[in-house]
Amino acid sequence: MAFPLATTGTATFDQIAIVTGLVSVLYLALAVLLWRERTGRVTLVGRLADTIGRLDGVPRWAALTPYLHVVSLLACAFGVWWDIAVHIARGRDTGPFGTPAHYPIFFGILGVIVAGVLPIALAGKPLPARTIKLTRGWRIPCSAALITVCGTFALVGFPLDDVWHRLFGEDVTLWGPTHLLMIGGVVFSIFARLLAQAEVEQLVGSNRWRRFQEMISVGALLIAWDLFSTEFNYGVPQFPLILQPILIVFGAAMAFTILRARRGPGTTFVALGVYLLIRGGIAFAVAEPLGEIVGHFPLLIVEAVLVEAVAFALGNKNRFRLGAVSGLLIGTVGVVAEYAWSHVWMPNPWPSSILPSAIGYGVVAGIGAGLVGAWLATRYAEVAGEQRAVGIKHIRPIAVRRTHQLGAAGLVAVAATVFFCVPRTAEPGVSGVVSLERAATGAEPTAYVTITLAPGDAAEGARWFEALAWQGGGLVYHPMEKVADGTYRSRDPLPMYGKWKSMIRLHQGQRDMVATWVYAPEDPAIEKPAVQVSNGQRVEFGSEQEILRREERTDVPRWMWNAGYALLGVVGLLEVFGIAWLVGRGARGGRLRAAHLADGVREREIA
Numbered sequence: 198m199a200f201p202l203a204t205t206g207t208a209t210f211d212q213i214a215i216v217t218g219l220v221s222v223l224y225l226a227l228a229v230l231l232w233r234e235r236t237g238r239v240t241l242v243g244r245l246a247d248t249i250g251r252l253d254g255v256p257r258w259a260a261l262t263p264y265l266h267v268v269s270l271l272a273c274a275f276g277v278w279w280d281i282a283v284h285i286a287r288g289r290d291t292g293p294f295g296t297p298a299h300y301p302i303f304f305g306i307l308g309v310i311v312a313g314v315l316p317i318a319l320a321g322k323p324l325p326a327r328t329i330k331l332t333r334g335w336r337i338p339c340s341a342a343l344i345t346v347c348g349t350f351a352l353v354g355f356p357l358d359d360v361w362h363r364l365f366g367e368d369v370t371l372w373g374p375t376h377l378l379m380i381g382g383v384v385f386s387i388f389a390r391l392l393a394q395a396e397v398e399q400l401v402g403s404n405r406w407r408r409f410q411e412m413i414s415v416g417a418l419l420i421a422w423d424l425f426s427t428e429f430n431y432g433v434p435q436f437p438l439i440l441q442p443i444l445i446v447f448g449a450a451m452a453f454t455i456l457r458a459r460r461g462p463g464t465t466f467v468a469l470g471v472y473l474l475i476r477g478g479i480a481f482a483v484a485e486p487l488g489e490i491v492g493h494f495p496l497l498i499v500e501a502v503l504v505e506a507v508a509f510a511l512g513n514k515n516r517f518r519l520g521a522v523s524g525l526l527i528g529t530v531g532v533v534a535e536y537a538w539s540h541v542w543m544p545n546p547w548p549s550s551i552l553p554s555a556i557g558y559g560v561v562a563g564i565g566a567g568l569v570g571a572w573l574a575t576r577y578a579e580v581a582g583e584q585r586a587v588g589i590k591h592i593r594p595i596a597v598r599r600t601h602q603l604g605a606a607g608l609v610a611v612a613a614t615v616f617f618c619v620p621r622t623a624e625p626g627v628s629g630v631v632s633l634e635r636a637a638t639g640a641e642p643t644a645y646v647t648i649t650l651a652p653g654d655a656a657e658g659a660r661w662f663e664a665l666a667w668q669g670g671g672l673v674y675h676p677m678e679k680v681a682d683g684t685y686r687s688r689d690p691l692p693m694y695g696k697w698k699s700m701i702r703l704h705q706g707q708r709d710m711v712a713t714w715v716y717a718p719e720d721p722a723i724e725k726p727a728v729q730v731s732n733g734q735r736v737e738f739g740s741e742q743e744i745l746r747r748e749e750r751t752d753v754p755r756w757m758w759n760a761g762y763a764l765l766g767v768v769g770l771l772e773v774f775g776i777a778w779l780v781g782r783g784a785r786g787g788r789l790r791a792a793h794l795a796d797g798v799r800e801r802e803i804a
Contacts, residue, residue, distance in 0.1 A: 215294065219307075223311070230242055257319050271305075278480070287696075306383065315341075325338055325339070325396040349382075361374065380425070392783055395577040398581040418451075430544075431490060439708075441547075450527045456468055517572075517603050520568050521567050521568060525567075527567075536551075623710060631715070633732045650683050651683070668697070669695050693729070700713060713739065
């Protein structure tokens with residue numbers, strides 16, 4: 198039986214040709230560079246790498262990647278926040294390049310791939326103690342392979358995104374499988390960047406500039422991690438609110454532990470400064486010069502202070518203790534601090550009813566993330582050749598095995614917490630009678646919305662109960678304020694004209710998310726009729742997902758949805774295992790090299 202494909206938001210032939218042509222030209226150029234460099238021919242890229250390598254005091258294969266990678270990350274981050282703001286304000290696009298915001302994302306991903314291929318082409322002695330053998334006489338750093346793999350996964354998300362839209366319609370959500378594939382590939386490449394910095398430290402040691410680059414990388418990790426919370430930060434979350442504190446705790450505990458577990462006092466504040474400067478700059482650029490909606494973000498100041506305080510009190514000799522205690526405090530004190538901040542600047546202030554569960558899940562996620570950060574910090578230290586990471590010979594294998602077990606336990610704890618909190622429900626049984634109080638008439642009518650709920654206590658203790666309108670040229674969200682038992686009124690009027698999609702959203706308990714239409718235009722492209730609630734009409738609350746994602750198809754077999762998300766899960770696991778294997782491989786080489794050097798020193802002392 199033929200399965201009809203969706204046509205909205207999919208690529209036209211000219212867009213497919215442009216993407217294919219650009220990627221083909223880039224890959225051809227990289228192939229020529231690889232061939233010339235591996236056959237000993239002079240290239241402009243090689244000369245530039247030699248020059249920068251001499252200035253920075255690093256091997257030629259490590260000279261260009263740090264600068265190209267950071268520019269690529271900035272392009273991707275700016276493009277994603279711009280793109281999401283455009284979708285919230287204007288709705289779906291017309292294909293992969295239907296909005297200018299897709300260009301910085303696309304070229305940023307290409308830049309990440311090039312940042313991985315360059316050290317592969319320029320690889321030559323000196324190399325880290327443990328590498329990957331491609332051919333006889335051609336070995337490459339583990340970090341180069343990891344960056345290339347992450348960038349490739351991100352790039353594959355572009356054509357897969359078009360396929361996904363053809364099969365399932367356009368899912369206007371950041372957390373769609375192909376969107377997460379693109380974003381995840383770029384975010385995970387930062388772990389490879391930290392690995393590359395440790396490999397360079399193994400060969401030429403550390404200095405102030407290279408330590409500052411490491412702090413910038415951790416700041417970039419904080420920025421990139423905040424991408425996963427973007428729907429919450431823009432005020433149109435499509436998943437349970439409990440995930441916002443969990444994601445904040447996860448990112449902060451992991452990133453700050455990675456840095457502070459290896460470096461000295463105050464380093465987390467440098468990474469925090471990078472995060473606030475760049476993240477704030479992107480929010481301003483999208484909102485002001487580009488005229489889009491403002492993207493809010495967590496402060497993370499208290500989280501950085503907590504990690505510094507724990508390191509001051511306990512030291513960072515035991516990295517896993519530092520990570521666990523820091524995660525515990527971030528999951529409690531940090532959550533309370535972000536709760537207060539949500540009432541200052543976040544579009545969806547956290548209700549007090551969320552605090553017990555936010556702290557409970559935050560403790561689990563925080564300790565888990567701290568253990569993951571400690572595992573990464575330990576492995577990076579071993580890659581760099583740190584002596585105290587080697588340990589005593591006869592207990593070293595046991596100690597290393599224990600760190601692997603602690604890191605794995607932390608990852609499982611975080612993953613289990615996130616996956617447990619992701620599912621949404623839409624329990625039937627809530628209805629209401631709507632009253633409209635016109636605030637403006639004519640071509641652009643607006644109205645205050647009042648609803649009397651049945652049952653009357655349906656919104657008591659809700660995570661949010663709000664009137665929202667989007668995709669009509671901006672974003673409008675107003676809390677529904679209680680005016681009588683069971684009766685609520687929007688704080689300000691909602692637009693009910695043009696392309697605006699106006700609704701009332703109710704988030705009950707931990708995961709029950711329902712909504713009802715107030716107004717929606719006719720959409721012939723997806724065969725959806727116009728919706729206009731009349732004064733005194735009774736409405737039923739249904740699945741919020743079907744209202745927020747109006748373009749998404751509802752006639753697709755469930756197994757196809759499950760297969761799509763299963764594929765994303767497999768790719769995500771491959772990336773995580775790739776990070777663990779390549780970082781672990783580099784760490785093993787660093788341990789062996791450090792042990793060899795230590796044996797040489799002892800032999801000279803005996804002699």
